[in-house]
Amino acid sequence: MTETWLPTVNGVVTRLRSTALELSRRNHQLLVIAPARCDQPMAGIQVTGIPSFGLPFIYAGQPWGLPLPRVWRVLDEFAPDVVHAVNPVLLGWAGISYARRRKVPLVCSYHTHVARYARFYHLGMIERLAWSVICKAHQLADLNLVTSSASAAELSARGICRIRIWRRGVDLRRFRPRAPSPRMRSRLTSGHPERRLVLYVGRLAPEKSLERLRPLTAIPDLHLALVGDGPARSRLATVLTGNRVTFTGELHGEELAAAYASADVFVFPSTTDTLGLALLEALASGLPVVAARTPASMELLEGMAAGALVSPDDDRELVAAVDRLLSNGSDRPAIAQAARQVATDWSEVTEELLRHYADAVHGSRAHPGPVP
Numbered sequence: 001m002t003e004t005w006l007p008t009v010n011g012v013v014t015r016l017r018s019t020a021l022e023l024s025r026r027n028h029q030l031l032v033i034a035p036a037r038c039d040q041p042m043a044g045i046q047v048t049g050i051p052s053f054g055l056p057f058i059y060a061g062q063p064w065g066l067p068l069p070r071v072w073r074v075l076d077e078f079a080p081d082v083v084h085a086v087n088p089v090l091l092g093w094a095g096i097s098y099a100r101r102r103k104v105p106l107v108c109s110y111h112t113h114v115a116r117y118a119r120f121y122h123l124g125m126i127e128r129l130a131w132s133v134i135c136k137a138h139q140l141a142d143l144n145l146v147t148s149s150a151s152a153a154e155l156s157a158r159g160i161c162r163i164r165i166w167r168r169g170v171d172l173r174r175f176r177p178r179a180p181s182p183r184m185r186s187r188l189t190s191g192h193p194e195r196r197l198v199l200y201v202g203r204l205a206p207e208k209s210l211e212r213l214r215p216l217t218a219i220p221d222l223h224l225a226l227v228g229d230g231p232a233r234s235r236l237a238t239v240l241t242g243n244r245v246t247f248t249g250e251l252h253g254e255e256l257a258a259a260y261a262s263a264d265v266f267v268f269p270s271t272t273d274t275l276g277l278a279l280l281e282a283l284a285s286g287l288p289v290v291a292a293r294t295p296a297s298m299e300l301l302e303g304m305a306a307g308a309l310v311s312p313d314d315d316r317e318l319v320a321a322v323d324r325l326l327s328n329g330s331d332r333p334a335i336a337q338a339a340r341q342v343a344t345d346w347s348e349v350t351e352e353l354l355r356h357y358a359d360a361v362h363g364s365r366a367h368p369g370p371v372p
Contacts, residue, residue: 065091286332
């Protein structure tokens with residue numbers, strides 16, 4: 001049960017897609033239930049879309065699936081051994097109530113600071129309500145998965161128990177040190193490959209705080225490339241003005257790998273991410289990174305020579321860190337090797353997930369919990 005799925009592009013979907021492919025490869029039967037319009041099919045995997053709604057002022061109209069009785073009928077037909085609710089906010093509650101009433105082991109996983117996002121969409125008044133909904137969902141689970149120790153600590157502080165780390169994963173076959181692509185570098189720099197190239201990859205959304213990159217656009221020999229799309233693109237095109245900024249839109253597969261390989265430094269100004277999958281992809285590609293100092297980024301980058309942590313709102317610190325990494329050069333194989341100490345391939349991550357599922361089955365409560 002997921003609140004987001006393909007064709008949406010974000011770190012959660014990348015993790016789910018990679019996990020689904022690995023589970024299918026191991027001959028497990030998998031049903032994905034997602035909101036309509038975010039229910040793109042995948043070969044060999046059953047995907048069911050549920051009626052949804054969207055509001056243009058919330059995350060650019062992203063569809064939110066409705067927890068309708070139809071979900072129970074679909075689940076009864078599938079007869080799951082485990083129900084996994086990913087980031088349960090609305091649609092996920094259909095899976096939670098089903099699991100508790102049908103006495104099916106329930107796993108919930110926490111991937112994004114959904115409640116905090118409310119501040120960035122002028123909905124700060126519902127942040128407390130969102131936390132209440134999220135905490136209630138995780139309290140009903142037999143096992144709760146998080147992607148970092150920082151997230152584990154946050155949920156624990158809110159009274160959530162039975163927490164396990166769902167380890168970091170990255171496609172190590174695709175994202176690895178490789179020769180830069182002259183064609184991609186020219187594309188990322190709008191035809192000025194001689195400039196020093198700073199790269200961002202991810203959603204162009206208010207909660208990513210990309211306006212913090214504005215000081216980089218004033219440096220004469222530097223070019224900033226933003227790979228991705230989202231509701232903040234038009235505003236960012238105004239804020240990040242000048243001829244030293246390129247918006248490429250979304251890149252996938254080998255094109256995305258070529259973008260990492262062709263850049264000089266990666267920047268990640270977000271303070272709301274629980275993990276930052278693009279950080280892992282950049283590091284696995286051998287690219288040095290500058291990230292806003294948060295508990296999640298500190299957990300990933302602290303101790304890495306090729307990683308710089310900066311205060312989110314300190315322009316001078318950002319510029320100095322980028323300039324230092326650009327001036328020092330980079331040992332890409334060494335950076336990639338260091339990345340392998342904090343993340344592993346999706347195959348290993350999925351094996352670990354299966355062990356978590358087995359533990360949930362073994363420790364499942366034998367009676368239905370109180371479901372609103």
